[in-house]
Amino acid sequence: AIDDHCPHKGGPLSQGIVHGAAVTCPLHNWVISLETGKALGADEGSVRTIPVKVDDDRLFIALEALASKAA
Numbered sequence: 255a256i257d258d259h260c261p262h263k264g265g266p267l268s269q270g271i272v273h274g275a276a277v278t279c280p281l282h283n284w285v286i287s288l289e290t291g292k293a294l295g296a297d298e299g300s301v302r303t304i305p306v307k308v309d310d311d312r313l314f315i316a317l318e319a320l321a322s323k324a325a
């Protein structure tokens with residue numbers, strides 16, 4: 255998982271289009287890797303990644319990573 259704020263100008267990545275292992279920001283079309291959080295192509299910047307795990311039908315998110323953001 256990645257944060258919901260584009261590294262360009264904070265656009266809502268949750269409203270972008272996911273394609274393969276990347277998401278395109280709906281504001282200015284930067285493409286962000288869902289694996290590394292880094293902007294792809296000529297753009298530079300990154301968002302924080304949050305470890306997740308899929309086990310059968312359940313999705314686990316690393317709450318420790320989310321808590322460190324709030325601190």
Ligand code: FES
Nearest residue numbers: 260262265279282
């Ligand atoms: S805010 Fe996402 S590309 Fe500009």
